Amino acid sequence: MSSVSYELIGDIGVIRLNNPPVNALSQGLREGIWGAIKNAQGDASKALVLVCEGRTFIAGADITEFGKPPQAPALSEVIAEIENSCKPVIAAIHGTALGGGFEVALACHYRCAIASAKVGLPEVKLGLLPGAGGTQRTPRLAGVAAALELITKGSPIPASKAKSMKLIDRAIDDDLLEGALAFTRELITNEAPLRRVRDIVIDPDSIPEGLFDDFRKRLEKRSRGQLAPQHIVTCIEAAVHQPFDQGLAKELDLFIECLLSSQSAALRHLFFAERTATKVTGLPKDLPTREIKSVGIIGGGTMGGGIAMNFANVGIPVKLVEIDQTAINRGLAVIDKNYTISMQKGKLTEGQKTHCLSLISGTTDYADLADVDLVIEAVFENMELKQEIFAKLDHSCKPDTILATNTSYQDIDQIAAATNRPQDVIGMHFFSPANVMKLLEVVRGSQSADDVIATAMQLAKTIKKVPVLAINCYGFIGNRMLHPYGRESQLCLIEGSTPEQIDSVMQSWGMAMGPMAVGDLAGLDIGYKARQGLSESGRGDPKTYCIADALVEMGRLGQKSGAGYYRYDPETRARSSDPEVLEVIEAQAKRQGVVRREISDEEILNRLTFALINEGAKILEEGIAQRPSDIDVVYVYGYGFPPHRGGPMHYADSIGLKEIYEKICTFRQQHGDTYWTPAPLLERLAQEGKTFAQWADGKI
Ligand SMILES: NC(=O)c1ccc[n+]([C@@H]2O[C@H](COP(=O)([O-])OP(=O)(O)OC[C@H]3O[C@@H](n4cnc5c(N)ncnc54)[C@H](O)[C@@H]3O)[C@@H](O)[C@H]2O)c1
Numbered sequence: 001m002s003s004v005s006y007e008l009i010g011d012i013g014v015i016r017l018n019n020p021p022v023n024a025l026s027q028g029l030r031e032g033i034w035g036a037i038k039n040a041q042g043d044a045s046k047a048l049v050l051v052c053e054g055r056t057f058i059a060g061a062d063i064t065e066f067g068k069p070p071q072a073p074a075l076s077e078v079i080a081e082i083e084n085s086c087k088p089v090i091a092a093i094h095g096t097a098l099g100g101g102f103e104v105a106l107a108c109h110y111r112c113a114i115a116s117a118k119v120g121l122p123e124v125k126l127g128l129l130p131g132a133g134g135t136q137r138t139p140r141l142a143g144v145a146a147a148l149e150l151i152t153k154g155s156p157i158p159a160s161k162a163k164s165m166k167l168i169d170r171a172i173d174d175d176l177l178e179g180a181l182a183f184t185r186e187l188i189t190n191e192a193p194l195r196r197v198r199d200i201v202i203d204p205d206s207i208p209e210g211l212f213d214d215f216r217k218r219l220e221k222r223s224r225g226q227l228a229p230q231h232i233v234t235c236i237e238a239a240v241h242q243p244f245d246q247g248l249a250k251e252l253d254l255f256i257e258c259l260l261s262s263q264s265a266a267l268r269h270l271f272f273a274e275r276t277a278t279k280v281t282g283l284p285k286d287l288p289t290r291e292i293k294s295v296g297i298i299g300g301g302t303m304g305g306g307i308a309m310n311f312a313n314v315g316i317p318v319k320l321v322e323i324d325q326t327a328i329n330r331g332l333a334v335i336d337k338n339y340t341i342s343m344q345k346g347k348l349t350e351g352q353k354t355h356c357l358s359l360i361s362g363t364t365d366y367a368d369l370a371d372v373d374l375v376i377e378a379v380f381e382n383m384e385l386k387q388e389i390f391a392k393l394d395h396s397c398k399p400d401t402i403l404a405t406n407t408s409y410q411d412i413d414q415i416a417a418a419t420n421r422p423q424d425v426i427g428m429h430f431f432s433p434a435n436v437m438k439l440l441e442v443v444r445g446s447q448s449a450d451d452v453i454a455t456a457m458q459l460a461k462t463i464k465k466v467p468v469l470a471i472n473c474y475g476f477i478g479n480r481m482l483h484p485y486g487r488e489s490q491l492c493l494i495e496g497s498t499p500e501q502i503d504s505v506m507q508s509w510g511m512a513m514g515p516m517a518v519g520d521l522a523g524l525d526i527g528y529k530a531r532q533g534l535s536e537s538g539r540g541d542p543k544t545y546c547i548a549d550a551l552v553e554m555g556r557l558g559q560k561s562g563a564g565y566y567r568y569d570p571e572t573r574a575r576s577s578d579p580e581v582l583e584v585i586e587a588q589a590k591r592q593g594v595v596r597r598e599i600s601d602e603e604i605l606n607r608l609t610f611a612l613i614n615e616g617a618k619i620l621e622e623g624i625a626q627r628p629s630d631i632d633v634v635y636v637y638g639y640g641f642p643p644h645r646g647g648p649m650h651y652a653d654s655i656g657l658k659e660i661y662e663k664i665c666t667f668r669q670q671h672g673d674t675y676w677t678p679a680p681l682l683e684r685l686a687q688e689g690k691t692f693a694q695w696a697d698g699k700i
Helices: 027-040 075-083 100-107 122-126 134-142 144-153 159-164 176-189 211-222 227-241 244-259 262-277 302-313 325-344 350-358 383-396 412-416 450-462 478-495 499-509 515-522 524-532 546-553 579-591 601-621 628-638 648-655 657-671 680-688 692-699
Strands: 004-009 012-017 047-052 089-093 096-098 110-114 118-120 170-172 295-298 318-321 360-363 374-377 402-405 425-430 439-444 466-471
Touching (some): 004 027, 012 027, 012 176, 027 047, 027 075, 047 176, 089 100, 089 176, 096 100, 100 118, 100 134, 110 159, 118 159, 122 144, 122 227, 122 262, 134 144, 134 227, 134 244, 144 211, 144 227, 159 170, 227 262, 244 262, 262 466, 262 648, 295 302, 302 318, 302 325, 302 360, 318 325, 325 350, 325 360, 350 360, 374 383, 383 402, 383 412, 412 425, 425 450, 439 450, 450 466, 466 628, 478 499, 478 515, 478 546, 478 601, 478 628, 499 515, 499 601, 524 546, 546 579, 601 628, 601 648, 601 657, 601 680, 601 692, 628 648, 628 692, 680 692
Parallel strands (some): 012 047, 047 089, 096 118, 295 374, 318 360, 402 425
Antiparallel strands (some): 004 012, 425 439
């Protein structure tokens, strides 16, 4: 059956697209539209309406065609056919008109949409730019400043906003087709002009001096090191200064450059990785899950409060258990403050805030948790305390309540052993700030029931998180890998580097923050306290922590005390270098018998990232992570790893495992084998000339 049909309703030709599930612009659909427009040129119609069946307008390109030989007609040909039609073409939008779908709409002479529709050009999120005129037509309709924001951010906007930006001409209240036909009749009656967006001229004098340069500088901060956003600016600049066809040619050139770039390959990898991560190998797809209609949270501190917000945000009531009323009030006040900030940013209305807050109540009584479907424990990182709490939960909660812990490191099985229902116990490891960070590491204990795992994975989706499944081990996936990364940053520091150099290398490479700045943000006392609880041998080589310990002992706990590896302005929190820190580093190096030397930026980058990758390889071999792409999702969504590098394992594949293996062997010669023994899987794949991705494909 053809995916495009044509019907004459009165003197209006209606072109209906039907390519389930999302009317993606696959070859068949492109050909169908192209043919329908061509055929309609000579018939009795006076205008044409382009409308979609199913749940949405054209939601975008057919991503499965990426990387395959192009098949005619190209989208640009279809779009030219629409724009050159001798009769006005009106796009009737519902659902989402995204990417190529919105470019098709922009090529139409008029656009109408129902209120719930969303439109946008999200290509930048895949390291691309709109390659079928989006960068040329959007500024012609919406103006340059609005187009720059829309296309470099890539987030869809509601129809009402699109209308105020002149990207939509008419809002339709009820039935889309009826509304679109009425709008079209009006256009026919009024003999509305055949308005081709390409013919609109942007007056270069209307562009404020320095607009493009300023925007580029802003992007350097917002999308550091990324190619596509900068290319989008160049395209929009071309829309102002060059004739339409030249602008289009520029757009195509830069689109191809993006398409072939390693950045886009990395972002497309992540797109699929995020979707694959939700799948649990070995669990039937239709396994019934447990219904979660209410949640209890133990501990209303930094994490508990943020976790509570996630559930309230989607309408699930939360009972927050704290030690006393003062702690309850403190926790609720922080939640209130966070909602107020969201409101001030325009992300929430007053009514929504009130509703969310009404869903969160505080208690000190575990008996109040008798009926909840899920409890998430988020108290201090202390095994005895956690076990005590799980024993109480076992006693207080109804059978089948899922008992989850947000622990960062503790053994899930040991926690489960405090209950008589280890099958109902699981790790749900959120990341700070828990109401913002997208990652949820779901940690399966040795006895976690299949339906408990499936429920946790599904629930992540409900609360808009990206879940990744890990098997119980010290630090799970993310924190276990962070350990060697942190170790190398400490060793580089004592061997000759500075906090500024290390952070600047990692940040310019794309990390959201460098490791020293992260330490200051989280609080240097956290690691210090954890080390205090370990034996001397458990703490490892003092070179890997003596600087941090010395800083803590000086009262430099990080941002919260106004100083850590850096000094922080009490008002603005702006950080500055502190010569005192260098003195501490030099004194510690002397004490440890380390002769400081110059360390190159390249050495810092390689030591930190290759330490991550080597640990990642061990995690894969041990089966802690289901697949290399899951590790990538963990690092990008939980640890600020640059998305355009695809995550540590994709990054490793992109530079070649042989090169990494050889470099690790060099590090072993230089620094000994305590830290630099290549993971057996890495060694094997390097020798076989394979990638982690190929290994995963062969295995799964
Ligand atoms: N902070 C982070 O970045 C982060 C990230 C991921 C996971 N975690 C983990 O989350 C857990 C909580 O960390 P946090 O940073 O939110 O700690 P926090 O110190 O901010 O909060 C802990 C809260 O637990 C409460 N509490 C203590 N004992 C209690 C009890 N018996 N009953 C009820 N409440 C009790 C305390 O009053 C406090 O408000 C820890 O296991 C930690 O490892 C923390």
